[in-house]
Amino acid sequence: MAAASLSMPGSRSPMLGSDDYSLYSGLSEDELIELAVEHSLADAYTSVTRTVSAKTSAFQNGPAWNPPKSNPTFTGSSLPGPHNASMPTTFPVLQQNQHCKETTVPEQSALSDDATWSHSYITDNGQRCVAWRRYNGSMYITPSELLDPVVEAIKQGAAETLIQMSWKGKSLAKPDKQGWTPLHEAAYYGQEKCLKVILKAHPELIDSRTLRQQTPLLLAAAADQVRCAQSLLQRGADPNIPNKNGETPLYKACEQENVETVALLLDHGAQVNRTCVQGWTALHEAVCRNNVEICRMLVNAGAKLNARNMYGITPLFIAAQSGRVETLLFLIKKGVDIDNQANDGATALYEASKNGHEEIVELLLSQNADANRASKCGFLPLHIAAQRGHEEVVSLLIPVTSKSDIRGSGISPLHLAAEHNEDDVLEVLIEAGYDVNFMLSPDRSKMYEDRRSTALYFAVFNSNIEATTMLLEAGANPNRDTFSPLLVALRQGCIQTVTLLVEHGANVNACVPTHPTSFPGTIMFCMKFLSLLKYLMDNGCDALSCFQCPYGSKPHPPIKTTCDRNSLDDRTEEETPNMPLQFCEIISAPEISRWAGPVIDVLLDYVGNVQLCARLTEHLDSYEDWAGIKEKCALPCSLMHMCRLMIRKQVGTVRLNQLNTLPLPERLIKYISMDHFQAC
Structure with a gap:
């Protein structure tokens, strides 16, 4: 039936034929009378508006617009004003x-x-x-x-107005720019009467789709409009037509947690295992919303408990990941696979541990979930819990985690706790007996540029003094890494960390393995920190090697490029690649050379009679205030100082760190430790 046949040009009132009467056959006699009255009022209003239109010349031609003293009363919906954020502030x-x-x-x-x-x-x-x-x-x-008058009438729920518009030839089937027809609007806004009027005139629109492939039924389900959904289903709407994202009306009803709509859709043949583009089913969505009642309805309708989305995630995984205890317990009772792994190897227990859901972890463990099933990255649930700092979860996982599986993973949870400054977790793991000297596997160590291996290195690198203290007191060896943690602490200039490491046996003569030097690398990293330099010397650092230059008093080859601690492989033109860097090369760098005098002065206190090489002499001659340092080197050392140096050599660097524990008189300890002495 064409809408145009409802009215004739030039006629003030509509004329209905016998074929058209079916549109209004469902209306009562009182409703038909009411429509006739409203139609008469509409004709009267038309003449009024023509009169208003004739007065627009005052607005178009007058110098100013003089509004009435009070705001006029308008009809229709509000339009966006200048307060709207999308409009400019000035016009x-x-x-x-x-x-x-x-x-x-x-x-x-x-x-x-x-x-x-x-x-x-x-x-x-x-x-x-x-x-x-x-x-x-x-x-x-x-x-x-x-605003389209049809849409406006639908928003106001004016079903009679729609009928009147249809009489006058207004189409109730025309889509807008987004493909929405009046039927979509009625379904979305929950206007059931309008929906029935439109379906009466255009039953073919029942499964029409917008540009985003949304049907009226899907919009009704998404907008939680139960009555409209029911009317559409009763009139034959297809409950399995998805939108552009593959989401069905059932999926949207689960999203809205509307039990009544879900029941309606299931009763009318909705496919319970239909997936969206990402593979999610209605059960995934219901579990995510923690709605046990809807989950039960879906499972009773045949929903697959172990359905996997495109990432291999099951409903159980969703429940564990988001901390949904009720739905998790429901799924477990229904016999779901508790150790099912996603595409990345993660299990429900792994995800619960990752997100710190203590109650979920406890529930899964009570159901014998496997705590030793690793993800593809090799992490166990204990690893990820330690990394995220979930102390209580770590405590739950420690008794059920195999230490042999930890060793097989190539990384200890201690590493992860230290790397992420999770001190409380670190303490729990140490108390549980995890090896503080466990080293990263070569594959994991090479992921770091400095080839770090121990948890202690992570703690020192982070300048975490509390974690460093815990690890050292628990027996961590400070000399196991390729690049000594002591070098890291010296580069940071942290005297507290340096002291901790040296007191626990760190090698004060450690070198940089990738850049060989003829003297300890520790000296190179503390030339700007004289207090640290002296502390290293007090504890047995080799100062004599700094003055053993192969060129001696002979002229030195010119330095090719600037040498500093950050570019250690800059060499002289005539040196061979196998020759280690000399102390005089390093101290000649522009950043260090201004410290040459004080550094040489400190080092001379810890050596006997030495001869400065030509380059060091040149440095001392470059500043007149350093003349005394050069004279100090020229004078012979006293016998007392020579004896002290010999005793220190015999004691060794390890015992020098433990002088206060040796059964020696306090005066002798001060003598050996070089408190208040004169070298010459």
């Missing part, structure tokens, strides 16, 4: 040459803070605008979209 003043025509039904717009009233109109080029009047008398305009 051009309306000029006299802006010809425009008023709409037949003026609409009131939401007033802005600086506007007294507003009026809508349409320009000559068809652009709908709203004119605003400021309190100071000036005006400005904003563009506005013309």
Whole structure:
């Protein structure tokens, strides 16, 4: 039945034929009388609006727009005003040459803070605008979209108005730019009467789709409009048509947690295991919402308990990941596979441990979940819990985690706790007896540029003194890494960490393995920190090697490029690649050379009679205040100092760190430790 057949041109009232009467056959006699009255009122209103339109010349040609003292009462929905965030804050003043025509039904717009009233109109080029009047008398305009009267009637629930529009030839099936038909609008806004009127006229629209492939039924389910969904299903709507994302009305009903809509859809043949583009089923969504009642309905309707999405994630995985205890317990009772692994190898226990869901972890462990099933990255649930700092979860996992599986993973949870500064977790693991000297496997160690291996290195690298203390007191060896943690602490200039490491046996003569030097690398990293340099010397660092230059008093080859501690492989032109860097090369770097005098002065206190090489002599001669240092080297050392150096050599660096524990007189300890002495 064509809508145009409902009215005839030139006629003031509609004429219905016998074929058209079926559109209104469902209405009662009282409803038909009411429609006739409203139709008469509509005819009267048309004549009024023509009179209003004739008065627009005052707005177009007059010098100013004089509004009434009070705001006029408009009909229709509000239009966006200048307070709308999408509109600019300032607008051009309306000029006299802006010809425009008023709409037949003026609409009131939401007033802005600086506007007294507003009026809508349409320009000559068809652009709908709203004119605003400021309190100071000036005006400005904003563009506005013309609201479809059919949509407006649907939003207001005016089913009779829709019938009247249909009489006059207005289409109830025309889609908008997004592909929404009036039936979509009625379903979305929950206007059941409007929906029935539209379906009566256009039953073919029942499964029509928007540009995003949304059906009226899907929109009703997504907007939680139960009555509309019921009407659509009763009239034959297909419950299994998905939208562009593959989401069905059942999926959307689960998303809204509407039990009644879910029941309706299932009763009308909704496919319970239909998946969206990412592989999620309605059960995934219900579990995510922690709605046990809907989960039970879906499972009873045949939902697969172990359905996997595109990432291999099951509903159980979702429950564990998001901490949904109730749905997790329901799924377990239904016999779900508790150790099912996702595509990355993660289990439900792994995800619960990762997110710190203590109650979930406890429940899964009570159901004998496997705590030793590793993910593809080799991490066990204990690893990820330690990395994330979930202390209580770590305590639950420790008794059920195999230490042999930890060793097989190539990384200890101690490493992860130390790397992420999780001190409380670190303490729990140490108390549980985890090996503080466990080293990363070569495959994991090479993931770090410095080839670190121990948990202690991570703690020192992070300048975490508390973690460093715990590990050292638990027996961590500070000399197991390729690059000594002591070198890291010296580079950071942290005297507290350096002291801790040295007191626990760190090698004060450690070198940089990738850049061989003829003297301890520890000296190279503390030339700018004289207090640290002296501390190393007090504890047995080899100062004599700094003065054993192969060139001696002979002229040194010119340095090719600048040498500093950050570019250790810069060499002289005539040196062979196998020759280690000399102390005089390093101290000649521009960043270090200004410290040459004080550094040499400290080192001379810990050596006997030495001869400065030509380059060191050149440094001392470059600054007159350093002349005394050069003379100090020229004078012979005292016998007392020579004896002290010999005793220190015999004691060794390890015992020098433990002088206070040796059964020696306090005076002798001070003598050996070089407190208050004169070298020469």
